[in-house]
Amino acid sequence: MNNFADFPPALILLLGALLVPFLKPSWRSVYVILLPLATLFYVLQLKTGTGSQFNLFTFTEEPLEFLRVDKLSKAFGIIFSLNAVAAFIYAFYYKKSTQHVAALFYIGGAIGTVFAGDLLTMYVFWESMAVSSTFVILARNTEQAKGAAFRYIMIHLVGGLLLLAGVILTIARQDGSIAFNGFDFETANHAGTWLILIGILVNCGAPPLSSWLPDSYPxxxxxxxxxxxxxTTKTAVYTLLRGYPGWEPLIWIGCAMAVYGVIYALMESDIRRILAYAIINQVGFMVCAAGVGTHDAISGATAAAFCHILYKSLLWMTTGVVLYRLGKSNLCDLGGLHRTMPVTTVFFIIGCLSMALPGTCGFTSKNIIIHAIxxxxxxxxxxxxxxxxxxxFLAVAIRLPYFLFFGKDKGLTPQDAPSAMLGGMALLGFFCLFFGFAPGTLYDLLPHEIDYHPYSIAKVTIVLQWxxxxxxxxxxxxxxxxxxxGISLxxxxxxxxxAVQFYRAADTTLNGANALAKRTFIDGFVKWTCNFFESGASRSTAWLMTPIWMLQGHNAEEIDSLQQSIFKRSKRGAFQIGITAFCAVILLGLLSIIFLLE
Amino acid sequence: MKQDPDKSRMNFPNRALKWLVILMVVFLVIEIPLLISHARHAYFKIDGWFAFYAILGFLACPALTFLARGLGVLVRRDESTFGNEDDKTLPEDLDEQLR
Structure with missing residues (x-):
């Protein structure tokens, strides 16, 4: 059955990305904004309950489902597209095509994953994200980026292989069905689903599989x-909400992520590493909600992911302005920037306060998870x-702005953000406040209807208190x-x-054994054997002939000369043919006499 | 003008007392809406305590800070721990004026 009434929205970005290298730099910057904008409009008009299927493989009983539109996938599709629009407006100054193409493939992969209706389609888009995001990291073209990208792809390939193994086992357990719906914790608790879960948790940044995130993003x-x-992390959250609602271990994994993220964020001094650990913390809330699995929890996690993308991107944008203007990202080298970067400071504070303050999107979204718990x-x-x-809140919303924009003035006088960057920040800043003041718009997008009123006296008072x-x-x-x-291990x-220590240990032991074997067998035994077959016969001959030569009256010098003559002849294979033939005839004669006598 | 350290030390109890009074007033003011409206709904016992979330903030912040400091003794290392991967030149994505 081929039913392509609706095409997957990821195609707009994936096919559109192919044209990017052929455009003029000025057109390119506009074009890469238009692509996610078109995707956003397309996703907005998609009706829930629709989809498109395509029979690509004959070995599957069901067709591949490239487009499954329900409220969960649509909510993620909207925020992914919206964030991409803001990100490319912000990146207007950047003209090189490499990063743009990689980023478009990456975002296309993410959108493809959330609209994938079966395990195989989900896996293909998932892996395309891993590969394209590696090129996004590599695009900075520094030694640090190359090292981080290598580690990033290695971790994600391991995660991807676990996911693939899980997908294959799960399809086998589902009697060949490739359906990707919610796995029940009681009935679908087998090796396949657990392998898929581990593969997803790698992308979530769950410890101990988390260090790729603060390593690669900065x-x-x-x-x-x-x-x-x-x-990457939000796509993983989506797959957890889709596939693993109510899996109890996720509650504790989420809690561990939240605590681990906050402690490392408090330790760190690099602004982008602080934000990276804050991502792990916030994703922990969503993972925990997936573990709770009630309708309120799933909707809360969706709302939290939606708003987290908004305010976390705004924070990355503002810190990005600091990095762009100064080339520095360590808090030890920064301070007092509000004097010369007032607009960026304002947007940063909006992003910070959006984590929790009433009137912002963090307040209207994250508290739904707490409410569900x-x-x-x-x-x-x-x-x-x-x-x-x-x-x-202490680490990111108070400590970070204090030491970055206020605190001790380090005498830095950078310009404020360029206008394109301001445009991107303004768009996200607007939505941070919009979904804070008008949460109903956000709640309409959630997968399940919720009975939650954020602006009650109790809820506002509680948040203001802490x-x-x-x-x-x-x-x-x-x-x-x-x-x-310094850095945090x-x-x-x-x-x-x-791994370096392991390599050294392996180098010492295995290469040591190799060297010993070389000395014993190659340099010792084989050499002796070669020498034996090369000169053994001539040495034996010389040894046998020496007493005869002595009896013949040759002196020591003559004997030495005769011995050398035998060695030379042996090496050349040039013994006198006449003597050899004569000896052979004598030997044959003797043998004949013995034979006749017998 | 540099402050006399002895004088500063003498002022410390007064300053602490001042902060304490300010905090008490602030928490009272914040708690008042809950007290008046009876809006508090405690799902667990402790979240029904007076000014519980303020106490949570007061206890959680130092606890996490000192936990991070303690862990920092174990895991904080010099920036060259993993070798210096940084380039001498600035990356291309930065401000042209900077480069």
Whole structure:
């Protein structure tokens, strides 16, 4: 059955990307904004419940489903496209096609994944994301980016292989069905689904498979980091919400991510690494919600992912302006920038406050998850997420702007953001506030209808209480939160430093054994054997002849000369034929006499 | 003008007391809407306590900060730990004036 009434929205970006290298640089910057804009309009007009299927393989019982439109996939499709529009407006100054093409393939892969209706289609788009995002990192073309990209692709290939193994096993368990719907924790709890889950958790940034995120995103370019920060983790969140609602282990994995992210964010001094750890923290909330699995939790996670993309991208944009103007991203080298970058400072503060403050999108979205957890009376997850929410607000919304834009003036006088960058920031800043003041628009997009009213006295008061307490506490803790130079060892130590040690140990032992074998067998035994067959016969002859020559009256010099003569003849194979033939005839004669006598 | 350290030390209890009074007033003001409206809905016992979320903020921030500091002793290292991968030249995505 070929039914292409609706084509997958990813095609707009994937096919459109092919033209990018052939356009003039000035046209290119406009064209890459138009592509996600067209995708956004196309996604907005897609009707839920529609789809398109295509019979590509004969070995599957069902056709491949390239387009499955429901409220969950549509919500992610909208925010992915909207964020891409803002990101390419922001990247207007960047004219090189390499990064643009890679980014368009990457975003196309993400959109393809969320609209994929079966396991095989999902896997293909998933892997295309891994490959294209590696090129987004590589596009910065620095040694650091090359190293980070290598580590990134290695981790994601491992995750991808686990996912593939899981997909194959799951299809086998589903009697050949490639359907990708919610796996039930009780009935679909087998090796296949667990392998898929591990593959997804790699992309979520769940520890100990998380260190690729703070390693690679800060190594990408100003716009590359911005684009990367939105898609890989959120696509993984989507697949969890789609496939693993109610899987209880995810509650604890999410809590671990939230706490781990906040502690590392408080330790870090690099602004982009702080934001990378904040992503892990915030994704932890969504993973936890997937584990809870109720309608409120799923809708809460969708809303949180939607809004997290908005304010986290805004934060990456503003910190990107600092990096763009100064070439620095370490808080130890920065400070007092609000004087020369007032507009960027304002947008940064909007992004920070959007994490929790009433009137912003973080307040109207993330609290739905907390609300869902409260409803399920999950005390420890609730407490851990509340503590993490306080901690990440301290780390990102207070500590980061204080030491970056205020605090001690380091005498830096950069210009404010270029107008295109301001345009991108303004778009996202607007939506951060819009979904804060008009949450109904956001709630209409969610997969399940929710009975949640964010602007109740209790909810507003509760958030204001802990925000104020956090702000006041910062005054007392400032001394201990002052950034210090250095890096924080993470799980990547095991493959960056640990692997080097392993390599050295393997080098010493295996190459040592190899050298010993060479000395013993190649240099010793084989050499002796060669020598034996090369000169053994001549040496034996010389040894046998020496007493005869002595009896004949030859002196030592003559004997030595005769011995050398035998050695030379032996090497050349040039013994006198007459003597040899004579000896042979004598030998044959003797043998004949013996034979006749017998 | 540099402040006399002895004088500063003498002022410390007064400053702490001042902050304490400010905090008490702030929390009272923030808690008042909940008290008046009876809007608080406690799902667990502790979230029904007076000014619970303020206390949470007050306890969580130092706890996480000192946990991070403690862990930092173990995991914070020099920037050259993994070798210096940085290039001498600035990347192309930065401001042209900078380059």
């Amino acid at each position: 190594a990408a370019s100003v716009t590359g980091g911005l684009i990367l920060s939105a898609y 409260e409803h399920e009376h999950l005390f420890w997850p609730w407490l851990l997420l509340e503590i993490s929410a306080v901690g990440i 925000i104020l307490a956090t702000g006041i506490t910062f005054i007392f803790l400032k001394k201990w939160l002052t950034p210090k130079p 993470d799980f990547d130590w095991f493959y960056r430093k640990g």
